[in-house]
Amino acid sequence: MGDIYILMLVALTALAVIDLVVGVSNDAVNFLNSALGSKAVSPKTLMIIASLGIFFGAVFSSGMMEVARKGIFIPGEFYFNEIMIIFMAVMVTDVILLDLFNSLGMPTSTTVSIVFELLGAAVAMALVKIGANSEQTISDLGIYINSESALLIISGILLSVVIAFSIGAIVQYISRLLFSFHYEKRMKHFGAIFGGVALTAITYFIFMKGLKGTPFYGNVENILKGNEVYIMAGSFVFWALVSQIYTSLFKKNILVLIIIIGTFGLALAFAGNDLVNFIGVPMAALHSYDAWAASGVPATEFSMGVLAKKVPTESTLLFIAGAIMVVTLWFSKKAKSVTETEIGLARQGDGHEKFKPNYVSRFIVRGTVNLSKVLGYVLPASFIEKIDQQFLKPVIELPKDKSYEVPAFDMIRASVNLMVAGILISIATSFKLPLSTTYVTFMVAMGTSLADRAWDRESAVYRVAGVVNVILGWFSTALIAFTAAALFAYLMYLGGAPIIALLLCLVIFLLIKSYLNHSKKLKEKKETQRLKRAEIVTINEVIEDSSGHISEVIKRVDKLYTNVVTDLSRHDLNKLSKTDKHVKKLKNEVNDLKSNIFYFIKSLDESLVKASRFYLSVLDYLQDITQSIEFISTTSFNHVNNNHKNLKKSQIKDLVEINNKLQETFQLIITGFENRDFTNFVSILEDKQQLLNHVSDSIDTQISRIRTEETSPKNTTLYFGILLETKDLIEATMSLIQLFQEFESSEA
Structure with a gap:
């Protein structure tokens, strides 16, 4: 019988490795985005800094995996076989759930997911x-579950968001008033x-949150506790001197140093404290197995009170x-998708918006606009004008081929993001409040974006919709994690x-x-022939790029028809x-191209008005x-979906003939x-009328059939x-060909 538990340990080990991968892919957003968005350091340097933070945080991590062992349930109330089922259900759910959020490019909390899965x-x-015990009812659930921890987590979610x-x-608004966008x-x-x-703030965060529970923390705990005010005052004097020397003597930007140390600190804290979310459960399973194997007691009778003890990893x-x-961190493509979501919502400039507006976002934006009025x-008016002066953004002139290098936001905001996140997580740790690192870092970034006027009238409704979607995703994490883990545990039992x-x-x-779907999306993203605005500077390039768009659309319309x-x-x-x-996807891509026409025209030289x-x-x-093609597809689908009569053979025959002629064209x-x-193109245009006549x-x-044999109004x-x-499809296609031919010949 022990063999099954050995196999379960092997499976849990494999799931732990996978969970590390999907977990880091999601949580990388917490410590990378401020530096990535501000472009304070090169991506390679940033990855090295973050890697060092992760590695040291993991290696010197706390070995006391309390949450997985006894934080949510009372281990002494369960037997070994039941504990192993709980652990298997948790890890299966965690891997599926985190990978789902990674695929969606949505940041979520690994802490909340593991806690609610355990719950x-x-x-x-x-x-x-309880069902097997005639003396117990559902009211006795508290005997088995540590409900206090779950309530703390839920309150932590609400607290961290607000x-x-x-x-x-608030901090970003004050910082911008003090420094403005011209802060040099x-x-x-x-x-x-x-x-x-x-x-x-950042170094205090590293000591209080990043190193808490590590082997080194015991050596400095007595020094830190009770002396926080003195330590912070001394740190301020030290770092103020370092900042002055760094700025005056070395002529360097202190904001870069803040971002580097802040990124290291958040990465350290993530690995040191969130490692339990990935390997805590498998480690608890291993310790459970060792205790059970040494006992000689049957798995169905061995109480797991041993998990209440502290066991170092x-x-x-x-x-x-x-x-x-x-x-x-270096190789995950899904991590890039998650980071793009937050940077896109926080960026100072405008551009393609990932999220669609909804009722809530429209209501919030409309209310905010009315409040500002x-x-x-x-x-x-003089007071408002003075404040507005502080928010005037600098005009950055870059060559067209370098426009992609403009930061999503400046280093003041990046520094505030890291500083505020560090302070809040440190305070939460000192009060033992289970604030999620993901929730804090994300909401701080969104708050600083709002205060920095990154959400203007052009983008606010989309950005707010994105924030609402992410927050709803967080709450759905808890619900899905709880439900799925409970279902899997019951099925395993x-x-x-x-x-x-x-x-x-x-x-x-x-x-x-x-993996295949994500790879396909990335491939489609690369292959989608979007206009490379920064590279188009001549008429020939306009023609070349337009040809690509037309060819792609016609090819797909041909197949879809x-x-x-x-x-x-x-x-x-x-x-x-x-x-x-597929039709709706094509329509959205074309609409997206049209919505970006502003940037295309802006990227062209003034002499290319005709090209625009x-x-x-x-x-x-x-x-x-x-x-x-959308109308043709949708009406056909609705007809069949409503179970109306099939088209007559003669009607199908006519459509097939039209399709064949369309395919040739x-x-x-x-x-x-x-x-x-x-x-x-000349011969195609000459055959246009023949094609239209066939449809007519x-x-x-x-019409003749209706008078003689047709009996179905829906078919008609x-x-x-x-x-x-x-x-209409033929007319639009031919007009496009004619337009292209005339333009190309006039520029030849």
Whole structure:
């Protein structure tokens, strides 16, 4: 019987390694984004600094994995076999959940996920035990569960969201009033004080949060406790002197040093304290197994009160864990997706917005705009004007091929992010409040963004929607973690080894599928022919790039139209649904190109006004084409989804003939654009009327059918809709060809 538990330990070890990878991929956002967004140091230097912080934090991490061992449930109330089921359910859920959030590019809390997974699995096993005991009821759940910890975590979520956002906004607003966006001159006078405050906060954070519980902390605990005020005062004097020397003598920017040390501190704290989220459960399982194996008592009778004792984690395992975390940081593509989300929401400039506005974001933005109008009437105009002067952003002139190097925000904001996050997490640690590192760092970044006026009227509704989505994701983390872990634990209890094996296969399948989907998205992102605005400076480049867009759209429309006709003839709802999704995706891509026309025009030289007008017309026709194919696809899907009658064979035959002729025309167009050979466009335009006549003939034929044999009004509506939109599709395509031919020939 012991063999099954050895296999479970092996599985838990493998899950721990995977959990380290997916966990670091999500939590990298906590310590990387301030430095990445401000571009204070090169990405390579930043990765080295963060790697050192992670490695030292992991190697010298606390060995007391209290949360996993006894923080959520009462271990003495469970037997060994039950504890192993709880641990397996937790790790299976954690890997799936964190990888899901990574794939979505959404930051979430590894602390909250592990706590609620432990809670869910423990509650499930407790209910099983209560159900088997005739003397107990659900009111006895408190015997098994440490409900106080769960309530603290929930309160921590609410506190971290509100407090971190508010404090971040206030500190950033004051900092901007003091330094403005033109802070270089003022930093010469006040840089030492700012550096002293920021570095004191960060170093205090490193000692109180980053090193708490490490082997070294015991040596300095007596010095730190009770002397916090003196230590901070001394640190301020020391760091203020260092800042002054660093600025005056070495002529360096103290903000860079603040960002470097702050990044190191957050990385150190993350690895030192959050390591329990990844290897705490497997380590607790190993200690449980050792205790059970030495006892000689059956697994179903061995009480796990031993977990209430403190057991240090082996240094070798910490070293291996640290190495895995560092390697993940360097090579994880999903970590980049998560960091892009926060930087995108916090960036000072405008650009492509990832999130769509919703009712909540519109309500908040509208309320804020109205409030600002009220304040505008109440406060003196001179006072408002003076404040506005402090928020005037510098105009950064860069060559067009270097525009991507503009930081998402400046180093003042990056320093405030790190300083405030460090202070809040330190305070929470000293009061033993379970504030999440993810929640604090994210909400501080959002608060500083708001205070810095990064969310203007052009972007606020999208940014607020993004923040709302992330916050809802945090609460869903707790709910999903609890529910999934409870379900998995109950299934494992009922099914034993076969169910455990099945769930492990499910984990492998989901991870592989997630990896392939993410790789596909990255590939599509690279292959999506977006306009490289910074590189387009001549008419020929405009023509070249426009050709690529047209070729791509026509190629996909050709395939989608064929799919609709084929799937409609077979009344295949599933395939029509998939086609409709692809159509909407194409439409969104074209709409996205059109929404970015402002940046395209701005990137061109003043002499290329004609090129701007041409490109705008190209996008307009492409939008018409995608709208036509969307109507054809959606109406066909709805027709089949509503279980209406199939189209008649004669109708399908007409559509197939039209599709065949369209395919021939589309292929000629695609070949012309791909080879940049437009000589055959004349013949295509000459055949335009013939193609339109064929569609018109089909319409006339259907009118005749209605008078003689047609009995289905729904079929008629669908068929006429497809034919009329096909005419619009042909017209838009031919107009596009004609526009392109005329423009290309005029510039030849």
